[in-house]
Amino acid sequence: MSYPVFAVTVDLVVLTVREGELQVLLVRRGCEPFLDRWALPGGFVLADEDLATAARRELAEETGLDGPGGHLEQLASYGAPERDPRGRVVTVAYLALLPDLPAPTAGTDAAEAEWRPVGQTGLAFDHDRILADGIERARSKLEYTPLAAAFCPPEFTVAALRQVYEAVWGESIDPRNFHRKATTTPGFIDPTGGATEGGTGRPARLYRRGEASLLNPPLLRRRLDG
Amino acid sequence: MSYPVFAVTVDLVVLTVREGELQVLLVRRGCEPFLDRWALPGGFVLADEDLATAARRELAEETGLDGPGGHLEQLASYGAPERDPRGRVVTVAYLALLPDLPAPTAGTDAAEAEWRPVGQTGLAFDHDRILADGIERARSKLEYTPLAAAFCPPEFTVAALRQVYEAVWGESIDPRNFHRKATTTPGFIDPTGGATEGGTGRPARLYRRGEASLLNPPLLRRRLDG
DNA sequence: TAAATAGTGTCTTTTAGACAATATTGT
DNA sequence: ACAATATTGTCTAAAAGACACTATTTA
Numbered sequence: 001m002s003y004p005v006f007a008v009t010v011d012l013v014v015l016t017v018r019e020g021e022l023q024v025l026l027v028r029r030g031c032e033p034f035l036d037r038w039a040l041p042g043g044f045v046l047a048d049e050d051l052a053t054a055a056r057r058e059l060a061e062e063t064g065l066d067g068p069g070g071h072l073e074q075l076a077s078y079g080a081p082e083r084d085p086r087g088r089v090v091t092v093a094y095l096a097l098l099p100d101l102p103a104p105t106a107g108t109d110a111a112e113a114e115w116r117p118v119g120q121t122g123l124a125f126d127h128d129r130i131l132a133d134g135i136e137r138a139r140s141k142l143e144y145t146p147l148a149a150a151f152c153p154p155e156f157t158v159a160a161l162r163q164v165y166e167a168v169w170g171e172s173i174d175p176r177n178f179h180r181k182a183t184t185t186p187g188f189i190d191p192t193g194g195a196t197e198g199g200t201g202r203p204a205r206l207y208r209r210g211e212a213s214l215l216n217p218p219l220l221r222r223r224l225d226g
Numbered sequence: 227m228s229y230p231v232f233a234v235t236v237d238l239v240v241l242t243v244r245e246g247e248l249q250v251l252l253v254r255r256g257c258e259p260f261l262d263r264w265a266l267p268g269g270f271v272l273a274d275e276d277l278a279t280a281a282r283r284e285l286a287e288e289t290g291l292d293g294p295g296g297h298l299e300q301l302a303s304y305g306a307p308e309r310d311p312r313g314r315v316v317t318v319a320y321l322a323l324l325p326d327l328p329a330p331t332a333g334t335d336a337a338e339a340e341w342r343p344v345g346q347t348g349l350a351f352d353h354d355r356i357l358a359d360g361i362e363r364a365r366s367k368l369e370y371t372p373l374a375a376a377f378c379p380p381e382f383t384v385a386a387l388r389q390v391y392e393a394v395w396g397e398s399i400d401p402r403n404f405h406r407k408a409t410t411t412p413g414f415i416d417p418t419g420g421a422t423e424g425g426t427g428r429p430a431r432l433y434r435r436g437e438a439s440l441l442n443p444p445l446l447r448r449r450l451d452g
Numbered sequence: 453t454a455a456a457t458a459g460t461g462t463c464t465t466t467t468a469g470a471c472a473a474t475a476t477t478g479t
Numbered sequence: 480a481c482a483a484t485a486t487t488g489t490c491t492a493a494a495a496g497a498c499a500c501t502a503t504t505t506a
Contacts, residue, residue, distance in 0.1 A: 003233050003270040004233070004234075004270070004271065004272060005232070005233070006231075006233065006234045006271075006316075007229050007230070007231070007232065008230075008234070008305065008316050044229040044230065045230065045232075045305065046230060047230040047314070048307050050305060050306050050307060051303060051304075051305040051306075051316070074302055076300055077277060077300065077303045077318045078277075079271070079276065079318070080276050080277075081274050081275065081276060088273070090232075090234050090277070090318070092303045092305070092316070157485090158485080158486090159484080159485080174469070174470075174471085175484090175486095176469095176470090176471075176486075176487080176488095177468070177469060177471095179485075179486065179487085180487085180488095181467090181468085183486090197477090198478090199477085199478085199483090199484080200477080200478060200482080200483055200484070201476080201478075201482080201483040201484025201485070202475065202476040202477050202484050202485045202486080203476070203477060203485080204484075204485060204486090205485085205486090217466090217468095218444070218446075220442075220443070220444075223440070223442050383458090384458085384459090385457080385458080400496070400497075400498085401457090401458085401459090402458095402460080402461095402497090402498075403495070403496060403497080403498095405459060405460090406459090406460085406495095409459090424505090425456090425457080425504085425505085426455080426456050426457070426504075426505055426506080427455080427456040427458065427504060427505075428456080428457055428458040428459080428502065428503040428504050428505095429457090429458080429503070429504065430457075430459090431458085431459090443494070443495095
């Protein structure tokens, strides 16, 4: 049986919350096509490599980190015939949520790597679309899962968790109602016993991510319409 | 730049509600590998074809229908190195939700095609896993979207819609509370003005699918735990 | 008439959302 | 004491869930 030949890549939508806003990791391309244009980090899947393995490898190469505390999941695949001028390339996009890190390490393929606010467009290939899909996935997942904690360091305060929601959803949330919701939803966050110190105001208790995989009931964002 | 060579397929998780239960369309393989084993319908993506186009083409070939009333969305991609003995094959799985149809038309590649209850395992390749992922996606989507109507003919009763939920979730729902929820959630279903006739009991009003893409508030299934 | 299914109303409990009040720190 | 942030409590409105009751058909 004969069939068409493809190349397969993984591309990463790596999101974090920095300076109170949702930001994405972009690299400036160091080779053709789209030389010098901003793009999502990514690369070819190797000959003997699983898709998730390739995604983890690229994440480690581009960010210099693959430690715990973050989250990586498959997002979607994109395979329009003309999406890559080099030929038929299908890309499997992954979504990574990470705590705010010092600074991205430029990988071997990328001339530069930078965090940018997610509003940016004009990316290489069909990466504008992939980025938009990743942002929408992240926004939805915060409603139904405890994944907001993936944007936080291992121990965090309720206020820090709330600021993640505010940054990702782009809307403000009542701190008092959020506190009650976060602390009473089973499996969402667990107290460590510790507290912050040195800041202004009353010290805040520290929490770590709970074991639940689904928030029940969910934490719904306000919708403009159904 | 050199890179590994892949083949790309699409596989379909085609679900419907028949005889009060959730069923999936399976085909008996007519060629190697996994000759005579049950599998999800699917096939290779053609040289100049988009992924979604390939999925729609396979759906039409296998079911003999691509008319309106159903739903087709990308599910996930699977690319473990050993998943296909013929070599490196990445498959992009799609999920289709269809109303109960007369009977599947056997496609050219498949010796037989049959509806089967979704409990079935022992499928070819990694199709057990893909099927499980598709079922879970369908169950989740019924909570947050009006997609249950994709399992119904163009005009349907509230009771028929409720029976879809009961079949997909495998739990019974109070008909009176469901009626209120379905008819008062904006954009869920719209009355056609018609009604059933000929059955026993009071005739039921007919509805068609509403224009909303998201149910707000959602219709949550009962959870055993968070 | 009875049986069957469709649809409405009512009550209770849970949750969201607004927001007052209290608690605990640094200056 | 005052400013700042954390945390708890109170009230109201929306929604879910249990379930009595009414409506409209066929047999």
